Amino acid sequence: MNWLIAILQTTLFVLLAPLLAGWVKCCKCRLQNRKAPSVFQPYRDLLKLNCKQPVVAEQASWLFTKAPYIIFSATVLAATVVPFIAVDLPTSASADVIVMVGFFAFARFFLPLAGLDVGTAFGGMGSSREMTISSLAEPAMLMAIFTLTMTASTTNLSFAITHVLNEGLVLRPSFVFALAALTLVAVAETGRIPVDNPATHLELTMIHEAMILEYSGRHLALIEWASQLKLMLYGVLIANIFFPWGIAEAFSMQALAYGLLAIIGKLALLAIFLAIAETLVAKMRLFRVQEFLSFAYLLGLLGLLSHIILEAAR
């Protein structure tokens, strides 16, 4: 039963991810006085890409055609670990939060490799930038997450969220720092403004798009889907770690439905914040990103230290 719910939840997660991306785009358009596409547009795009014949560069090796599947699977696996509508899942026990970061690393290992595979300047440029940003972002993310895991003294996400729920509403300085750090990391890792712009193909600034320039058809669909999943994952992490209220603690129909509604509401709200931020902030120069990320790292570290010094004092 638990496993069934875990699988259902993951499926739902994977299926809802394009909707979130559509919703963010929709909000952004409204804020910028443009006519918004339907929120279901990402589904149509994915379907369209899937029906097209993929064109692969002649110099591409096997890695190029297999990488999208690897990237997609790794991201889906990361999604299985995160409690989405219910806590106390068996999947959270089989892989804890460090493993989840590991799955991200897995996907991130193959995406730059795929970018380098064809041997164009764009691919190398995107890969180099992506690895730079992610190697600074990953530790910042781990710091933010360690704050949570040390507070709950477990690295199992389900148990950690249950712990936060049981504690009730306590204002912890460490959590404020960790929330700020995780938000900054999420912006950098999902390639949003001000770090990267998902809507541009300008060679001077693009990072994610430069790596996947050679992809088409179903390969592109998988990679796009994976990045939508990643956006959703970070959203769910922020929503469920710091504002876990509403998540289903029991596996009754009612609790699950309530949990689903709660997370959809939280994500919709987060997406609006993201859209506002993307509208207000301008994109940064590439060599300002390090400051942005080291700030996130510092916030994460401050969170951890304030937990150790202030909260866990004996």
Add this chain to the structure above:
Amino acid sequence: MILVLAYSAVLLSFFSGLLGLAMHHRRHLILFSQYWFKKFPGDNHNCRALIIDCLQEKRFPVFLRQAVFVLLGLSGAFAVLAGVGVMIGQGLITDQVSLGLPWLPWHVRFDCLSGFFFLIVGIAVGAVSFYGPGYVNSYQENQHPFAILSLFTGLFVAGMLLVLLADDAFFFMIAWELMSVASYFLVAFQHENPANRRAAFLYLLMAEVGALAIILGFGVLASFAGGFTFDALRESQLSPTWAGIAFMLALLGFGMKAGIVPVHVWLPEAHPVAPSHISALMSGVMLKVALYGLIRFCFDLLGEVHWEWGVVLLILGTLSALGGILYAMMQPNLKRLLAYSSVENVGIIFMVLGLSMIFMANGHPQLAVLGFLAALFHAFNHALFKNLLFLGAGMIHHQTHELNIDMMGGLIKKMPKTGALFLIGCMSISSLPLFNGFVSEWLAFQTALQVDVLDNGVLRSLIPVAAAALALTAALAAACFVKVFGLIFLGQPRSHHCEKAHEVQDNGMLAGPALLAGLCFLFGIFPGPVITLINSVAGQLLGQTLPNDAALGWLWLAPVSTTQASYAPPLVLIGALIAGGVSFWYLRRNPATALRRAETWDCGFGGVTPRMQYSSSAFTMPLRRIFAKVWIIDERIDKDMQGAMDQDVAAVHYHLRIQDHSWPHLYQPVERGVNKLAQLVGRIQTGNIRVYLGYSFVTLIIMLWVVS
């Protein structure tokens, strides 16, 4: 019985070295066999035919090479058997061998800790013995004689195994020196190149300085003890100050061998110049033997562990880990890069070992076991994947005659099998889930996250900072190995050699790395067996094992408790297979959307050339700018001008030289100091015989005065 296995491992490696000497004595062997056949004519004829066949001029070198490596492989197999045997039985075997001086027999002790390192050495030597015959083929016999290579390889392996067996300080140092000196000759193997001789000399110098420090460390212990056997040293009662001095000396000595920052400089010099299978052994195994020495010295001989030592190890380890990977990233030479990456991994091991000491000294033995487990498991993993990567580098060098990453590219199509094996190595070392590197890193993080139990505020804030550095190290390692794999195997070939390269023909050369790659994957999915073995090492050495053995089953990994942290790699593998399989099968079912090959997008300008690709220095440029203070960067752009007013640019040259901070800030001052001291001493050498006679006279007077 187990000790017999261990002895035979040592003897076999020794004999494999001696057998190699027969390379130049084919004539003597023929004479001997003729003599033998004459004396014992009744022997089997098939056997005789075989021997004569083997001694033919053409077949003899091939046969001998194979025989040498078979012996070496057997030695590795015996070492594995002995190691696993003693760990399963939790045995502790002591023995005396009456070699050496008559009143100083060699004391031998084979316990779980030695057994674990026997396992590491055995696996590495086994893999190398598959790989060796194909690899050494490329050496010209008259320039690089096989006899020398095999002799010192055998002695080197024997030396490492003897270090692990030693139970008194004399024997330990003899074995240690055997290991160091034999490996010096291996580093200097291609001595026609001055750079190689220089690297080898640096290695020897540092090895000897390290050995002196170790001797002094033993000396401090021995002055408080009744003798030089480890049993006597264990009994010695040291004051905290002397224990601290002994610890610092041991740390200097063993750290020099292990390659800890700032005494790491020999690694990036010596590893690239040695033959690849030797660098694999040096980096994968010899560094671990140094680690063994440190563990033996600190946890076993010194007795009580102080938390300050743990802090020293933690800080040094963190520096090495971060420094190692940052330097590794900037190296264009593949083997140099791998050497610096060894510095990083040794740093991680030291870090976790430091954590273990801190927990031990603060009265949390179970957490100390967790850290110890993570450290030893990472040592084991590093031996596997670093060996794999060095052997892979050897294969690439063998096929392309190139070690400069900027000159490679596109090898995945020319050398698909090598590419796949190297990819597994890169994934393991980048600690991606499903591979063994991840498991040990996971354990390291779990150890660091237990900091809440400590009372000391400084430690409680220091350890999370170290954990943050570990996270940064892991992420940078991933970036570094994306660069390595991407530039070597992907893209388009950047040089003529790479364009003409083809897959390694020799099956043995593929089998060795394949074995290691298989183990990397196997222990990434089923880390349980190795962890159980290390648990028994911890039980014997620290007197404590992990609490719930049941949680260390084949499926689950829950070292603290199931509610705190758990990881089930087999389930993750199943999940990955399902997710990957479903998407793969579902999306490819429509035949109308089969792949179509087309030209690469070149922005409409036509012709994507290999020179348009990102190079190694271009790939790491953003990081070079971000961490600019870490290196001494010498970056210049020279323009060749021509034309009437010297205003047209004919060519642009880009120079980039990246230097280690430790040279100008540590080694060159030391060098200057030594030179200055030598000059001072030189002043009393006037070259005048009367003055020298005066010296003798004064000395004599002083001696008489002292004696009376």
